[in-house]
Amino acid sequence: xxxxxxxxxxxxxxxxxxxxxxxxxxxxxxxxxxxxxxxxxxxxxxxxxxxxxxxxxxxxxxxxxxxxxxxxxxxxxxxxxxxxxxxxxxxxxxxxxxxxxxxxxxxxxxxxxxxxxxxxxxxxxxxxxxxxxxxxxxxxxxxxxxxxxxxxxxxxxxxxxxxxxxxxxxxxxxxxxxxxxxxxxxxxxxxxxxxxxxxxxxxxxxxxxxxxxxxxxxxxxxxxxxxxxxxxxxxxxxxxxxxxxxxxxxxxxxxxxxxxxxxxxxxxxxxxxxxxxxxxxxxxxxxxxxxxxxxxxxxxxxxxxxxxxxxxxxxxxxxxxxx
Amino acid sequence: xxxxxxxxxxxxxxxxxxxxxxxxxxxxxxxxxxxxxxxxxxxxxxxxxxxxxxxxxxxxxxxxxxxxxxxxxxxxxxxxxxxxxxxxxxxxxxxxxxxxxxxxxxxxxxxxxxxxxxxxxxxxxxxxxxxxxxxxxxxxxxxxxxxxxxxxxxxxxxxxxxxxxxxxxxxxxxxxxxxxxxxxxxxxxxxxxxxxxxxxxxxxxxxxxxxxxxxxxxxxxxxxxxxxxxxxxxxxxxxxxxxxxxxxxxxxxxxxxxxxxxxxxxxxxxxxxxxxxxxxxxxxxxxxxxxxxxxxxxxxxxxxxxxxxxxxxxx
Numbered sequence: 001x002x003x004x005x006x007x008x009x010x011x012x013x014x015x016x017x018x019x020x021x022x023x024x025x026x027x028x029x030x031x032x033x034x035x036x037x038x039x040x041x042x043x044x045x046x047x048x049x050x051x052x053x054x055x056x057x058x059x060x061x062x063x064x065x066x067x068x069x070x071x072x073x074x075x076x077x078x079x080x081x082x083x084x085x086x087x088x089x090x091x092x093x094x095x096x097x098x099x100x101x102x103x104x105x106x107x108x109x110x111x112x113x114x115x116x117x118x119x120x121x122x123x124x125x126x127x128x129x130x131x132x133x134x135x136x137x138x139x140x141x142x143x144x145x146x147x148x149x150x151x152x153x154x155x156x157x158x159x160x161x162x163x164x165x166x167x168x169x170x171x172x173x174x175x176x177x178x179x180x181x182x183x184x185x186x187x188x189x190x191x192x193x194x195x196x197x198x199x200x201x202x203x204x205x206x207x208x209x210x211x212x213x214x215x216x217x218x219x220x221x222x223x224x225x226x227x228x229x230x231x232x233x234x235x236x237x238x239x240x241x242x243x244x245x246x247x248x249x250x251x252x253x254x255x256x257x258x259x260x261x262x263x264x265x266x267x268x269x270x271x272x273x274x275x276x277x278x279x280x281x282x283x284x285x286x287x288x289x290x291x292x293x294x295x296x297x298x299x300x301x302x303x304x305x306x307x308x309x310x311x312x313x314x315x316x317x318x319x320x321x322x323x
Numbered sequence: 324x325x326x327x328x329x330x331x332x333x334x335x336x337x338x339x340x341x342x343x344x345x346x347x348x349x350x351x352x353x354x355x356x357x358x359x360x361x362x363x364x365x366x367x368x369x370x371x372x373x374x375x376x377x378x379x380x381x382x383x384x385x386x387x388x389x390x391x392x393x394x395x396x397x398x399x400x401x402x403x404x405x406x407x408x409x410x411x412x413x414x415x416x417x418x419x420x421x422x423x424x425x426x427x428x429x430x431x432x433x434x435x436x437x438x439x440x441x442x443x444x445x446x447x448x449x450x451x452x453x454x455x456x457x458x459x460x461x462x463x464x465x466x467x468x469x470x471x472x473x474x475x476x477x478x479x480x481x482x483x484x485x486x487x488x489x490x491x492x493x494x495x496x497x498x499x500x501x502x503x504x505x506x507x508x509x510x511x512x513x514x515x516x517x518x519x520x521x522x523x524x525x526x527x528x529x530x531x532x533x534x535x536x537x538x539x540x541x542x543x544x545x546x547x548x549x550x551x552x553x554x555x556x557x558x559x560x561x562x563x564x565x566x567x568x569x570x571x572x573x574x575x576x577x578x579x580x581x582x583x584x585x586x587x588x589x590x591x592x593x594x595x596x597x598x599x600x601x602x603x604x605x606x607x608x609x610x611x612x613x614x615x616x617x618x619x620x621x622x623x624x625x626x627x628x629x630x631x632x633x634x635x636x637x638x
Contacts, residue, residue: 036451036454037458044447047505058480123368131627138565140608140612153393188374192375193630197627200627259588270566273479274570277482278570
């Protein structure tokens with residue numbers, strides 16, 4: 001009996017999936033270790049199949065020849081490095097990120113501090129309104145904005161023309177301005193999301209500290225700038241990092257803008273990869289392009305953390321303070 | 324609000340202590356300054372709200388117009404004749420009536436994914452928080468590490484693997500990859516560590532109930548708020564997802580709303596390809612946003628809590 005139970009335990013550990021259908025384990029005493037594995041196994045199996053396997057596969061694939069499928073070392077990577085169009089998409093998104101992420105984070109901080117200050121009415125309504133775009137699919141957001149920025153459909157764009165400021169109706173979707181139109185859309189989608197995270201984080205700032213600041217005669221602006229903001233800087237760093245990652249992965253919105261305004265199907269790196277894989281059917285090169293994009297993402301994140309750590313002591317002081 | 328507002332005007336409290344004329348004047352000045360600042364602050368907030376809400380308002384107004392009205396009426400005002408009824412009829416009949424499949428598919432993908440992902444992530448997160456088993460650290464490291472991997476980098480190899488499994492163009496092909504939600508596992512492990520006291524689980528063990536029974540009877544009810552949050556996050560994530568179903572699905576009857584509507588949108592500027600479906604794209608967008616628009620006020624706090632919980636503890 002003892003022995004058979006042992007072997008059953010062993011088989012559960014080796015093949016975790018058998019434990020999930022085992023109602024018997026409710027009746028017999030289960031060891032915590034066995035239960036731990038049994039409960040993690042559904043996730044782990046899915047993780048191996050649909051996360052780790054593709055991850056490894058993309059690296060393997062990137063080392064194979066597009067033509068013969070044989071091992072070619074870094075051949076595809078050489079192709080990526082020498083591809084000007086790929087890098088112009090990367091540089092475009094870097095430029096996009098520097099402007100859009102900065103503007104969006106500043107807006108999110110400003111609105112969160114405003115809603116956390118005594119100088120605003122209807123805070124609940126505003127908090128809800130700002131967060132709402134989170135529930136709108138990126139595709140729908142892009143369609144909506146594309147229509148609103150289309151001179152044929154939106155006669156508000158003719159106002160500057162009628163006032164004599166511009167020579168014709170504004171066309172934000174023309175190739176010259178479309179990058180900024182894209183910034184407007186992405187900011188619309190994510191500023192409120194970031195604000196929500198910040199606002200909830202701001203409620204964790206101890207009210208006694210703010211109270212004593214007020215008694216010392218500090219203005220609300222000084223409190224916001226000198227106490228609240230420094231105390232949520234880790235959250236600011238966090239939302240900036242997810243925004244950087246999101247920028248480098250941009251796909252849905254430029255796809256839709258291309259449908260409506262013909263900006264080209266390789267406007268962002270992710271679109272470029274999609275195009276390589278599914279328009280040209282070159283999966284090996286696409287895999288190499290995605291590995292490079294992932295590395296760029298990691299490098300951009302690390303660079304941001306590095307700058308923050310050096311400039312603002314972003315982590316050390318706070319971590320020391322919290323524990 | 325009112326408590327903070329009062330605290331922000333300290334002169335009004337000193338006024339009560341020493342009711343001199345000058346102090347009262349100072350109190351009045353502080354109050355009027357406060358009123359001015361509140362007016363400015365509220366106006367700024369309102370401007371931002373207009374930026375956020377104007378497009379939604381436009382979308383709803385525009386959904387009441389037919390193609391002619393879209394191009395020839397005031398952008399932000401309803402046309403004299405509302406075309407909702409005919410637009411609705413067209414939406415469900417035009418282009419082979421695909422729209423009803425997309426709507427149904429979106430519901431199927433989102434409900435199944437959210438339910439299963441919540442179950443899988445909750446079990447795993449709970450186990451990571453409450454059991455000290457061998458290999459726990461490795462699993463936890465994997466979960467946290469995969470938060471950094473941009474998931475779109477996996478889409479191309481995922482397509483090839485699913486092609487080999489024969490999963491392309493199937494419901495499970497879309498749902499199974501979406502069940503891997505490392506953020507959810509991570510969130511749940513933090514939540515379980517916080518919400519389920521070890522002593523309670525131990526007490527259940529002493530009473531002779533097995534680990535799974537203890538989980539179901541004792542821990543699950545305590546984890547419920549976290550599970551609601553997780554369900555909403557995965558539901559919205561799946562409902563809004565575009566890239567994955569775009570790559571993994573080929574047949575129009577399997578599309579979710581996002582992929583279907585973008586297919587319609589992509590035909591808008593092709594000249595001569597039949598009548599462009601402007602009203603259908605717009606009304607279809609309204610339909611795909613409306614459920615959330617209605618439910619959002621009730622769900623906001625659950626969603627925000629989950630995101631923030633992960634963000635604050637998660638750095």
